[in-house]
Amino acid sequence: MYYQYDGSFTGFLSVIYEAYHDGTSHVEGIENISAGTNLFDEEKIISANLDKADKVLTGLYHKCGAQTAHTLYYAFMAEQPEREMLLFYFICAAFRDPDTLAKGKADPWIGQVESWSLKTSNECHRMLGLLRFSELEEKILYAEIRPDHNIAPLIAGHFAKRMAEEEWAVHDLGRHIVVYYDKERILTANVTEQEKNIKYSPTEKKFRSMWCQYYRHISIEERRNPKLQRSFMPEKYWPYLTEMSKVS
Template identity: 40%
Template sequence: MNYEYDGTFFGFLSAVFDAWHDGIEKAESIRTEGSLSLFDEPRSVCTDPGKARRILEALRQQCGGRACHFLYYAFMAELPDREDPLLLYLRLAFRYKNKFLHHLSDEPIWTVRQMARKTGNERHKLLGLLRFRELSDGMLYARLAPSCAVVPLMAPHFVSRFPEERWVIHDVRRHMGVLYESHCLSLIEIPQTMQELSLSRDEQGFNQLWQTYYQTISIKERRNDTVRRSFMPEKYWPWLIEDAKHS
């Protein structure tokens, strides 16, 4: 049996729930909608938060909270065919139960741990690299294009840092963002056409000052982009305010 879901984490867990109900060993694959051919005889699964929470709660009770953490972070890595190792990971989790995390020699468990590490590492880097700008209406706005879907994972950190502000973190690669307003956090869709920013007058001044400072202290003859890339991958450079040609 092949299962199709909507690409969300809860959608994937809903498909896992149905696969378990049908007999998990009969599940051939779980894929996002449209990725299976007609010859695969896909069964479409609707996202059901109740089913998803039952899978997560069973995993937490039998294997501990860290097992849930690795599962979620691995899913958010958005690697190709991620569902295969995640499904095997869950099968082994419910087999080994509370000794599950000690079985790193099992390839699916190790693979999922590495996927989760990829997401965690990028989240950690971007927490320090994210640049907010003040828009003309007073809202703080930041944009980035991460490899992993880390924006929802970054949001709690900034809720703690800016609890009284209005802000949005925009993932331009996925055309979505996290909006924090009136002490409420929500995921939003952001149209691809949103390109121009209306910055506040103060923000325009601060941007210019920061860029001038950055250019002043730099030494052209000692610029070494190879070393720079070792500290900060080039894919993050376009989102740095201090680099005038990218901002």
């Protein structure tokens, strides 16, 4: 049987719940509903259900521990093609043997899931530093990012703690997702239209150029090493960095 879901993590876990009840040996494929229908195969469309998803995740958490649940979530958010069946395999293996992850390096499939999860956490950590807010007219802080993995929801908690008294928004340009914080809650929304007419606050320009000034002066000319700089801060992030857009 082929299962179709809406592409969300909750949706995916709901599929796992249904598949478990149908008997896992029936599962031939799990795919995003946007992939379209298959002509010849039997399909089942699963809608995202929080209760079902919660049962699967709590079950995994209690049986295999936080590390396994975390790996699953982060590997999912890496948004690699064909992720569903591999993650399905990972969940089955974990439920059969709670030590799956510890033995992971010997099984190339589990190793793959682990490396996806690692990629997501690495980009998360990197983005905590490389994200740049700009102050808009209404005092809202606004950041644009274009990450490889779906990390906007994962980094929101960090900024909510750090800037609890500010209103801010992180916009994932590639995925058309905005994560917005209104001083109380974190909200995630899909946006279709690109905001072209952004109005910055009157002091924004001043602080930007001060930051660029600082950035230029803090480098030691005698130790110049652009290769090292690139390896820490890959060029793909530069268009959204205040200091790099001015320099280049």
